[in-house]
Every structure is written in C-alpha cells, then in structure tokens.
Amino acid sequence: MDTLKLNSKQIQVAIDQLTVQPDGLNKLMEMALNSLMKAERSTYLEAAQSGNKANGYRNVSGFGIGDSLALQVPRDRLGLFKPMLLNIMKDQSDTLNELCFDLYAKGLTTRDIESITHRIYGQQLSKSQVSRITTSLCDAMASFRERTLADYYPIVYLDATFVKTKRERVSSEAYYIVLAVLPDMTREVIGIYNAPTESAGCWNDICLDLKKRGLQQVDLFVADNLTELDSAIERHFDSAIQKCVLHLKRSILRKTKKQHRSELVEDLATIFQLDNREDTRESLYLRAQHTSEKWYKRYPDLIKLSDPEFMSYYATYLEFEYEIRNMIYTTNWIERLNKAFKRTLKIRNSMPSVESVLTLLSKVAIDINSSTYQYPVSRLSKSHLFN
Known part of the structure; x- marks a missing residue:
C-alpha cells in the first residue's frame, strides 16, 4: 500500500473523527504509542551494530482512560531494544501497586480493590494479582515490626487493643502496641504484637523481643493495669512504672452506686492533684488513705487505696517535672493511637487472619510515625525529665 500524504x-480531521467514537480516545492512544515505539526501534536499529534487525512484536497491556490499552512492543533479533515507553508503563504499574497498598491498608478487601482499580485504570486485576501486591505489603510491614530499635527511650507506653480475627473461627484477639517517646520528645510506634488473650507470658515475650531488637534502657513505662505487665517489666528493665490514673478512677466508679459517684469523683480528684506543683508521694498516700477509710465499709475493694505498694504505681508521675506530668499520668496517647487503628479496621466486621491485622496496624503506625509523631510534644530535654 502506498504511503498516504496528508497535510x-x-x-x-481524521483524529477528530476517531476521538468522537466510543472508546476512540483509547484507540488513538494505542495507535500513537505503537507508532512511537515502532519509530524508536527503527532509529535504534539504524544506529545499532550490523546483524541486528526487527523481530516482530509482543503484546502488553497499558493503562488507558477507563479501559486498558492493547500495546505492541517492538522486538529486535538480539533482544537488546527496550522502548523508553516501557519505563513509563513501569511507573504506572508502581503507582498501581502503591494504590493497592494504600487501599488495603485502609481496610478494603481484595474485591473492593479490584473494583476500584478497574474503574480508575480500566485494568481488571485478578484476585491473585491483588494477593501478590498485598503479600508484598505484608512483607514490608513485617520488616517494619522487626526493625532495629534505639537502645534508649525516655518513656514507653504499652497497651492492648482487641480485634475480631479469624483462626478456626472468629473471636476477639489481643494486639499489643508499644509507643515510645524519643529523647527529642517526638514519638514512634516501636512494637506491634499479637496474642489470642492477654497473659503474663505474652508480656514477657514482648519485653524479650524489644531487648532483642536493641532496646536497653527506658526511664518510664506507662500502662493500664494489664495482667502481670509490671512484673514482666521489672524482670527485664530497671525502669519506673506509671499505671494509668484515669483507668483506676473509671474502675472504681464502675463499681459505685450512682448516688455516691459525684462525691467519690471529688475525693479521687483530691488524691491526684495534677495542678499541685509541690505535691509528693507521701502526701498522695495520706490523701488516698483518708479516702479509703471514708469509703471502704461501703466498698471493701477501696481498701487498696490505703496500700502504699499498690498506690506507688499510680504516683510515679510525681517523680517527673511538673510540665510533663499531664503526658504521663494516663495512657491517653496510646488510646488515641488505638482509635486510629479502629477507624481503619471498622470497615470490616472481622479480619481474615492475624497477619492481615498486623499488616494494617503497621501501615497506620508508619503513616502516623511520618506525620503526627515527627513533631515534638514538649520542649523539655532528656536532662529535665526527672526532678
């Protein structure tokens, strides 16, 4: 056929007539890209060593507008020719992988991801393709959880959150979170672990893993009254422990009659005087003993408030500078982190596996580490943490 000579x-006009047809724009893109790659091969072969020549085409798919493109990649006999457009298509593929990572990390299922990528890119990803992408994400998140830690953190928060997870059947399982404050007063999630239920053995394993990954010294651990946590910490670290004051108050008030709660709230506020710069452990113990004597006949469990050993775990914040006591007398920071986890997980009634939960929690942690947690929470330096 003779070559057409069109001005x-x-x-x-020909382009306009093509693009108004259904899917005409994608057809035009296919023709243009195929022609560009063919022309690039011709230029390459002209400059290449003798003996090399054109050797047909291979079919690949590219991203179009609402549909995939059928592209023909030119080949040469020696297999040396690589069109520049392949790099562009690789970038598109990397972008698609990143999108799948983010969608999966937001809690979407593989079926949701298939639907979204098809609507945006016109690329119908199979479940196996999405599975390979998410497996790659799982590997990256596992590396995050196993990374080497600094040897020293001034403050470490510990807590457990529960997620419905499928093993043989669906049940709520404990996922343990470790949040650290760095010497520059920024924060970082340094540990995410799973165990079916809270137990002393689990906390022991977590402490061992933190040490294995490099952690040697912590000035203060902040936690709720979690099962056997204090003994596990004391076994592995020479550190102070602060148990959450708000959790103690809530625990007491849950077991109190409604008509007594207002008065007891005031008495508990008298024990924990966060606005009293000059407060001491001894003064706190005396106020707690007074409250215990006042209430324990009605509520025998409140006899524990008169026990200095019990109360010592709730008064540790008094050893620290007044300016940071509000940061350490509760587990509020890590509870806020758990709420961020829950927002990601609430899309699903339950998770298909432990690994899927760990992957999603890890992705959320990485995002928060690189955004909110990179900003210091206090101007105090490490040298001013303790009185």
Whole structure:
C-alpha cells in the first residue's frame, strides 16, 4: 500500500473523527504509542551494530482512560531494544501497586480493590494479582515490626487493643502496641504484637523481643493495669512504672452506686492533684488513705487505696517535672493511637487472619510515625525529665 500524504489539517480531521467514537480516545492512544515505539526501534536499529534487525512484536497491556490499552512492543533479533515507553508503563504499574497498598491498608478487601482499580485504570486485576501486591505489603510491614530499635527511650507506653480475627473461627484477639517517646520528645510506634488473650507470658515475650531488637534502657513505662505487665517489666528493665490514673478512677466508679459517684469523683480528684506543683508521694498516700477509710465499709475493694505498694504505681508521675506530668499520668496517647487503628479496621466486621491485622496496624503506625509523631510534644530535654 502506498504511503498516504496528508497535510496537518487532514490529519486533525481524521483524529477528530476517531476521538468522537466510543472508546476512540483509547484507540488513538494505542495507535500513537505503537507508532512511537515502532519509530524508536527503527532509529535504534539504524544506529545499532550490523546483524541486528526487527523481530516482530509482543503484546502488553497499558493503562488507558477507563479501559486498558492493547500495546505492541517492538522486538529486535538480539533482544537488546527496550522502548523508553516501557519505563513509563513501569511507573504506572508502581503507582498501581502503591494504590493497592494504600487501599488495603485502609481496610478494603481484595474485591473492593479490584473494583476500584478497574474503574480508575480500566485494568481488571485478578484476585491473585491483588494477593501478590498485598503479600508484598505484608512483607514490608513485617520488616517494619522487626526493625532495629534505639537502645534508649525516655518513656514507653504499652497497651492492648482487641480485634475480631479469624483462626478456626472468629473471636476477639489481643494486639499489643508499644509507643515510645524519643529523647527529642517526638514519638514512634516501636512494637506491634499479637496474642489470642492477654497473659503474663505474652508480656514477657514482648519485653524479650524489644531487648532483642536493641532496646536497653527506658526511664518510664506507662500502662493500664494489664495482667502481670509490671512484673514482666521489672524482670527485664530497671525502669519506673506509671499505671494509668484515669483507668483506676473509671474502675472504681464502675463499681459505685450512682448516688455516691459525684462525691467519690471529688475525693479521687483530691488524691491526684495534677495542678499541685509541690505535691509528693507521701502526701498522695495520706490523701488516698483518708479516702479509703471514708469509703471502704461501703466498698471493701477501696481498701487498696490505703496500700502504699499498690498506690506507688499510680504516683510515679510525681517523680517527673511538673510540665510533663499531664503526658504521663494516663495512657491517653496510646488510646488515641488505638482509635486510629479502629477507624481503619471498622470497615470490616472481622479480619481474615492475624497477619492481615498486623499488616494494617503497621501501615497506620508508619503513616502516623511520618506525620503526627515527627513533631515534638514538649520542649523539655532528656536532662529535665526527672526532678
């Protein structure tokens, strides 16, 4: 067939007629990209060593507008020719992988991801393709959880959150979170672990893992009254422990009659005087003993408030500078982190596996580490943490 000689105006008319047809724009993109790659091969072969020549085409798919493109990649006999457009398509593929990572990390299922990628890119990803992408994400998140830690953190928060997870059947399982404050007063999630239920053995394993990954010294651990946590910490670290004051108050008030709660709230506020710069452990113990004597006949469990050993775990914040006591007398920070986890997980009634939960929690942690947690929470330096 003779080569057509069309002027620019005729070519423009032909393009306009093509693009108004259904899927015409994608057809035009296919023709243009195929022609560019063919021309690039011709230029390459002209400059290449003798003996090399064109050797047909291979079919690949590219991203179009609402549909995939059928592209023909030119080949040469020696297999040396690589069109520049392949790099562009690789970038598109990397972008698609990143999108799948983010969608999966937001809690979407593989079926949701298939639907979204098809609607945006016109690329129908199979479940196996999405599974390979999410497996790659799982590997990256596992590396995050196993990374080497600094040897020293001034403050470490510990807590457990529960997620419905499928093993043989669906049940709520404990996921343990470790949040650290760095010497520059920024924060970082340094540990995410799973165990079916809270137990002393689990906390022991977590402490061992933190040490294995490099942690040697912590000035203060902050936690709720979690099962056997204090003994596990004391076994592995020479550190102070602060148990959450708000959790203690809530625990007491849950077991109190409604008509007594207002008065007891005031008495508990008297024990924990966060606004009293000059407060001491001894003064706190005396106020707690007074409250215990006042209430224990009605509520025998409140006899524990008169026990200095019990109360010592709730008064540790008094050893620290007044300016940071509000940061350490509760587990509020890590509870806020758990709420961020829950927002990601609430899309699903339950998770298909432990690994899927760990992956999603890890992705949320990485995002928060690189955003909110990179900003210091206090101007105090490490040298001013203790009185």
